[in-house]
Amino acid sequence: MNGVTGRMGYRQHLVRSLLRLREEGGLDLGDGTTLWPEPVLVGRREHALRALAERHGLEHWSTDLDAVLADPSIEIYFDAQVTSAREEAVKKAIAAGKHVYCEKPTGTTLAGAVELARLADAAGIKHGVVQDKLFLPGLLKLRRLVEGGFFGRILSVRGEFGYWVFEGDWQSAQRPSWNYRAQDGGGIVVDMFPHWEYVLHELFGRVRSVQALTATHIPQRWDEQGKPYDATADDAAYGIFELEGGAIAQINSSWAVRVNRDELVEFQVDGTHGSAVAGLRNCRVQHRSATPKPVWNPDLPATEAFRSQWQEVPDNGEFDNGFKAQWELFLRHVVLDAPWRWDLGAGARGVQLAELGLKSAAEGRRIEVPELSL
Known part of the structure; x- marks a missing residue:
């Protein structure tokens, strides 16, 4: 080891x-x-x-x-x-x-x-x-829904991942400083896009194209010895992925975002027959038969508690550490x-998506993701 x-x-x-x-x-x-x-x-x-x-x-x-x-x-x-x-x-x-x-x-x-x-x-x-991440309870429940045909035709996947990683000056950082130096192999794209590749590939279909925008929102951080350094790696990435079968995935990844969601990562999947929101442990669903009919009216306060209209997916089993x-x-x-x-070979697909994601961001265009020949 x-x-x-x-x-x-x-x-x-x-x-x-x-x-x-x-x-x-x-x-x-x-x-x-x-x-x-x-x-x-x-x-x-x-x-x-x-x-x-x-x-x-x-x-x-x-x-x-x-x-x-x-x-x-x-x-x-x-x-x-x-x-x-x-x-x-x-x-x-x-x-x-x-x-x-x-x-x-x-x-x-x-x-x-x-x-x-x-x-x-x-x-x-x-x-x-x-x-x-394929073995997280929330995604295992999501897989159960996909394989059971709950969604009908899957239209889109929206993912939010990240949390605020302290700069290291007035509070110590939760991640090693090399993560924020490109010359040391850091960056959120090379870290997280391999995860998104296998999650999307296994649950929804192969990634056929990627369009990404990256940013270094925090340009200076402090290392483990309290010394300032230039953050040269991307600390946020905003990606759009076209999947085999026609679904579109959008995933935001950031170490410069404060969490206003139930878990540090959440995926919302919308289909013709139903939708689901899955995190690390929990998964909530809304079937088309129970979907409300909201009406846009900015002159009146919202009268519906939208979160309460979703149903928890039961564990139906014990989940071990992934x-x-x-x-x-x-x-x-x-x-x-x-x-x-x-x-x-699966690992290489993850590296491929990260490499093409960085290329997309650098060139400002959507890039096709060819199938790997191993």
């Missing part, structure tokens, strides 16, 4: 996924056997790795990635490093014959991401990319050859 000293790698992948599996007694493979994950922590900071290992009672950690990859007892390489370091490390893991699972984006360029997918296929290893759920699927894929479709 390379990069677990970072916030996401530590909290979601190590603590809430693999260590949680160990707390539960391992992963039941359904045939009387149990898979027991044994994490090997890898990183550059020896003191941080030692502290994590001691905190969680783990035996294995190293600052020498090459030595770890040379160990035949280690079967899977996981990468949650900063994006700029990912390609080289994943190539090494593929060359060493390890199965690969990694965070997104899988590369700093489309060419690099495609090369990783092709190298992994040629090596005959199992490979995957984290696509955690990162852990996908880890379990990947481990089953490696050990049992269970079905798996979120490979490095």
Whole structure:
């Protein structure tokens, strides 16, 4: 596990996924056997790795990635490093014959991401990319509605994502400073457009075109040492995506917006037969038979409580942590050859959309998104 000293790698992948599996007694493979994950922590900071290992009672950690990859007892390489370091490390893991699972984006360029997918296929290893939002309770409920035909013909998808990330001067920032420096691989497009690609692709259809406008709303921020720096990366992106089948998606992504919605991300889907609003956990619907008939009259105050006219979609089941759920699927894929479709090719599609989104913003035009040939 390379990069677990970072916030996401530590909290979601190590603590809430693999260590949680160990707390539960391992992963039941359904045939009387149990898979027991044994994490090997890898990183550059020896003191941080030692502290994590001691905190969680783990035996294995190293600052020498090459030595770890040379160990035949280690079967899977996981990468949650900063994006700029990912390609080289994943190539090494593929060359060493390890199965690969990694965070997104899988590369700093489309060419690099495609090369990783092709190298992994040629090596005959199992490979995957984290696509955690597909496993959120709210989006699982939304998928249930789509597959059940609730919407009729889907017309549009509108997404709002983001929150105010403090500048770092009078309150510390909630995200690392490299996120706001383009030269270090930062930017909200390269971070979030890969997410929007797989969410749209899996639930509503392949993205056929993109038109984006980006902005750096906060031009100066303060780093972890309290020093000011120029924010050179985009901190907001406003995207329009044409989907296969004719639906139109509009998604706003921003680290310079104050939240006036129920959850940090929400998607509204409108169809001929009904609509839904889904967030991280909740999902509300309004069927056409229960749709009110508002009349525009700016001279009178609104008489309808519009939010109260929507119905909550029940859980109808238990939802596990999304990162852990996908880890379990990947481990089953490696050990049992269970079905798996979120490979490095899917990761490359996310990088492609981010790259074309930035190109669209730079050139001020709509750009077609061709199907990738891997």
